[in-house]
Amino acid sequence: MSRKFLEDGELPYCKGCGHSLVANNIDIALQKNNYSILDIIIVTDIGCHGIIDKSFKTHTIHGLHGRSVALASGISAGTSNPKKKVIVLVGDGGATIGMQHIIDAAHNNFNITVIVHNNMLYGMTGGQPSEFTPYGFKTTTTPEGTNRNGYDLCKLAAIAGASFVSRVIGNVDFSDVLSKAFAAKGFSLVEVMEICPSYGVKANPGMKLKNILDAAGLEVKTFVNKETRSFETNIRTNVKRLLNDNENIPVKYKSNIDKPVNILISGSAGEGVQSAAEIFAKAAVSSGLNVSKKGNYPVTVGVGFSSSDIIISPEEILFTGTKDPDIIIITSKEGLDYSSAIIKNSDKGIIFYDSSVSMPETKATLIKYDFRKRVPAKNVSLYALLYYVDYSKVFPLDAVIETLKNDKLSSKLELNKLLDFS
Amino acid sequence: MNNEKKIIFTDNSKIVIEALTEAGADVFIGYPITPANLLYHYASQRFPVFMAAPDEITTLQWMAGFSSVGKIPVTATSFPGFALMVESINMAYMMELPMVIILVQRLGPATGTATTGAQGDLLLLNGMISGGMSIATFNYSDEFDCWNISAKAVEFAVKHRTPVVILTSKEEMMTKKSLDLNLLPFISKYKREFYNSAETYIPYKPEKNLVPAFLPIDNEQHQVRITASTHNMRGIIQNSTLEAMNNSKRLHFKNLRNIEDYVYYDLDDIPDAKTIIVSYGITSDAVKEAVINLRKEGKKISHLIAKTLLPIPKKYYEILDKFETIIIAEENLTGQYKQVLYGSNPQTNIISITDFGKMINPAAITKQASNYV
């Protein structure tokens, strides 16, 4: 069969390199499957096998060492042209550094064919062993032979969910196997076992590929050949805009504050600090104020402190970080611990704090209240903020009540208890 | 635009995702990381295609795949994820594949503190492309930038066939503010053109503004060769031929040349000011407040907010060269933008105001800056 997908002339490999046979078998298999030249997208990895691009007349893309399978997965998921056949050429080196991509592509069943050129060493960098070098196989840097077996890539790909997996010895015509792999729907992988004349043969004179595979227990066979559903990209045509008019907060109330008020509420995770701050903030918006809210919490959002800086202002708000707050609300010991430095330095603020915590020395005005005794812990932040609104009249309590009623929280709340400050 | 206000209470992540999609970005691929999680979350609701990758290397590779077939992919991450992406961003840069990468800075080194903001990754971006080449880097100073600059980042990437980075930080993406929706201008979708001639397609032949025409790799008419190895105009690997070297150099000059059409900054200049403060990102609001305070004290000071960070627009030096003292305020240990602008041994009139591990307070800026006005 004369070439159709490959340019005429020499391939770019050392004399006798198994990679040449792979390229020629690909051409034959593609012809068997009646592909047109531009149906094919060849994705090559870094390694000797990856210098083949210029010999292919197809589309070609040549990326990074080990990442070709992920790149091909993206191409396959991205193309809306079902006629395209995406073929990855990768070595055992690329399969080593990029093993996760192979497992992942098999798992997702991306519509690609991966051809692994397994010459059991890194050819391009001078013949070092890979994770697929079989026991006893000698390489440049393991002249005694490697002391453990390589992975069985075919078994891994099969378990991960591939549609078609086969191992062949790359010294015969294996175009029929490739032809089946190309025709398979979803992820197919063919591992071609070869020897690198420049390093492999030199380090292991006289060794037979068949014997190496037998000794390593690497079977030459088709492991999987099944009809499966291949990956389909979910393209949504009816996505909704995010900045919706229905999030619009109408201004129905009025606030009398004439300068910004910086509020710090500090309590425990799980006690609704952030959601209470959000309700408070929205109520301030509905009172015609500019508002900002910044959350502070450890990475584990469910334990430890949780605090929020809120600024309400008749003017534009610039800096949104923690400044010397005008109002500090402390609802728990954890909240106190987090804010203690701010409290100690505060000389003008008012601090509302729960009676269960003991305040450090401060010049701020102190107001103690039984927040925790009067409502369940999960509502204590909201209760404290309501208390503050009622106390300070920064904006009408009704603004908070209305915000609460529009919130999904409302069904779980006993409003009359939350509004009882007697 | 109607005059009635439409106030919403939102974080900027939502504004960013909405703007990117309005501008034409159609694929979001990501791996979750604080403080980029809100972007990821909104993207999962808003992008026509959303894919959860198993890691950040895969993220970038999938993006490159989508980009090579003509889609416009976006991701958002923070330093730990970004570090994993660096080789793949170089790949996309060399392949000339458009995409937008949002880097939401948090406190490092390493995993550092995920929930604390920072401005610590600018120098990484400045040297990220091997060879010292420039990559377009934008950043936001407020919610309006989140809207406008996000759209411009998409446009820059597509128009110039290049990855683009948007540098932002935790508080910018997570703090919520009230915003009048009516103040956000309409974003029109960027009209993308593909190569459409019958003549042989040459994938890396520079056309207008040093940008080669783009053709998806799954097209039916012309062979497309894309490669990240040193290559000639036809996309054939070559070691170091003149044509290949010129092609690699072109990538740098392409960004350098074209950034000049995308220079975004705010200059608050007052007559007779001899001192200027430069800020970017999260520190800008604090500097605005400090400038108000300083002027109340009768001090003459100007303020430049840089939004196009890299490559450095010529315009910035034109502005800054007129001042006797230049103060650069940023939330990192060593003054990274100062080093980018003026090197690591700047003249004594170049002053750094920095803080590490917390937002720089306007009072601190006011106090330190007043020594130089």
Ligand SMILES: Cc1ncc(C[n+]2csc(CCOP(=O)(O)OP(=O)(O)O)c2C)c(N)n1
């Ligand atoms: C991230 C990265 N690490 C290391 C290398 C160096 N490198 C280039 S090719 C290669 C191994 C090639 O071996 P293989 O994939 O088996 O292909 P072969 O050369 O044998 O065909 C390595 C390690 C690289 N290019 N990129």
Ligand code: SF4
């Ligand atoms: S070094 Fe080995 S793998 Fe590489 S081309 Fe030569 S024979 Fe083939």
